[in-house]
Amino acid sequence: MSVLQRILAVQVPCPKDSWLYRILPSVSHKPFESIDQGHVTHNWDEVGPDPNQLRWKPFEIPKASEKKVDFVSGLYTLCGAGDIKSNNGLAVHIFLCNSSMENRCFYNSDGDFLIVPQKGKLLIYTEFGKMSLQPNEICVIQRGMRFSVDVFEETRGYILEVYGVHFELPDLGPIGANGLANPRDFLIPVAWYEDRRVPGGYTVINKFQGKLFACKQDVSPFNVVAWHGNYTPYKYNLENFMVINAVAFDHADPSIFTVLTAKSLRPGVAIADFVIFPPRWGVADKTFRPPYYHRNCMSEFMGLIKGHYEAKQGGFLPGGGSLHSAMTPHGPDADCFEKASKAKLEPERIADGTMAFMFESSLSLAVTKWGLKTCSCLDENYYKCWEPLRSHFTPNSRSPTEPK
Structure with a gap:
């Protein structure tokens, strides 16, 4: 994988945009149609609220021998808040997959995806180029960017989706110029393209206002031969974090x-x-x-x-x-x-x-x-981990240095 370091794009506030030079414009596709929504939702009123401490055991990955599940069909929305149409809020998703996206890509009209793999290596094709991603690394695919995910084994991870805003580095305040996640360690892809026609059509899946839609086109969407700008996908290795x-x-x-x-x-x-x-x-x-x-x-x-x-x-x-x-x-x-x-x-x-x-x-x-x-992974006994706590309060005990 070829990557370049990106510094100013994630450090200095500035307008975000990129120019993409394509073999064929991305508008060349058939109409979008609604598809099976799977387990993706932004309906926060499906069940009543629960203020209890909640814990889930490891989320179960479907077996490839039983059913092939790729990144999109393996998305499960766990929790969230806010409203997509007003561009304010977030969602937490889990992805559980065992196969690559073949002649399929995905893009999110609602927000940015911060992807945290936990098991299995990902090879992510984007309109800007390719990125490999493995546990202890993260990547951000920003709103509207088309991408496809190849996996090589049973794969699991977490996604934080935000609406209406983009991820950025926190203000360091008294820490000064350096510390935490340093801008120099964020990587972006370089241009890579494929010029191929797809028999039967290439499927483009879009998440729009919380619903999934799909359209067909004759060519791969990853036909960008060059690009420039500062609105890009990027990745980061968590081992580079300065504590x-x-x-x-x-x-x-x-x-x-x-x-x-x-x-x-x-x-x-x-x-x-x-x-x-x-x-x-x-x-x-x-x-x-x-x-x-x-x-x-x-x-x-x-x-x-x-x-x-x-x-x-x-x-x-x-x-x-x-x-x-x-x-x-x-x-x-x-x-x-x-x-x-x-x-x-x-x-x-x-x-x-x-x-x-x-x-x-x-x-x-x-x-x-x-x-x-x-x-099936919700841990009904989570609360029990605090039950053995006992009081150690001794009101009549004083330390040797405490005045009598």
């Missing part, structure tokens, strides 16, 4: 691990943040080092790409997920609390061999019928 962390005391807010953000009109509050929890050193003194118990105004969907998340000793597995809704309390399970409370506070490596992430939003996310009812 910022507390080095004295207390537990810093997870916003210090923000890779990309999709801002809202309210300063400091995002439509969506993509946050990771990478390997790092823990050195804070006089501190309970794991994430503290909390309630907040944000909705937090978490997924695990690999390894073992430090705040959960079991049950939160790669390929699964959890959702903690606005103002619903959550935090480390009982085993994690007991071990961290007794641990010697010396420098320690945290999350080696692990990569967990969070889709965080200021919107209150509704879970779909598939997520709550149809999917």
Whole structure:
């Protein structure tokens, strides 16, 4: 795969556009017609709201021997909020596939896709060129860009879709010029094209106002021989993230691990943040080092790409997920609390061999019928991980330095 580094396009605010030079204009296609919607939805009223802590076991990938499922037919909407027609909101999707998209491509008229593979390598063909993607890497396919996905084995991953805004790097503030996800590490494809006619027609699938449509055309849509501009797909390797962390005391807010953000009109509050929890050193003194118990105004969907998340000793597995809704309390399970409370506070490596992430939003996310009812992976016993917590409060005990 040939890629180039892209710096200014993701660093400096500027108009977004690109010029594509094609063998044949993309308007050369038959009319769009509605197709089977599968499990893609933006109806947030399918089932009633559920404020409970929710967790899903690893989402099951269909067996290729039973049924071939490609990237589009393997999309499942898990939760979301907002309204596509007014360009405000987001959705979280899971993709579960076992075959490549053959003579089919997809584009999204509603928003941007941030794709997080968890299992299996992807080869993504776009109008701008090709990108390979594997677990511990992410890519963003922006609104309106046509792409097709080849897979080589059973494949699973997560998608964060945002409407009306684009992902960008967070403001670094006091951190300064460098840190977190550095612009130099974002990669974009170079022009690649295929000039071929497709017997029986090439299928172009479009998601428009939350519904799926398809049309036929005689030629491949990836017939762009050259392009220039700053509105492009791009990828990023999570291993390049420069971690910022507390080095004295207390537990810093997870916003210090923000890779990309999709801002809202309210300063400091995002439509969506993509946050990771990478390997790092823990050195804070006089501190309970794991994430503290909390309630907040944000909705937090978490997924695990690999390894073992430090705040959960079991049950939160790669390929699964959890959702903690606005103002619903959550935090480390009982085993994690007991071990961290007794641990010697010396420098320690945290999350080696692990990569967990969070889709965080200021919107209150509704879970779909598939997520709550149809999917067989919902963990009905999640709440039990906190049941063994016991009080350690000793009101008559004082430390030696505390005044009597």
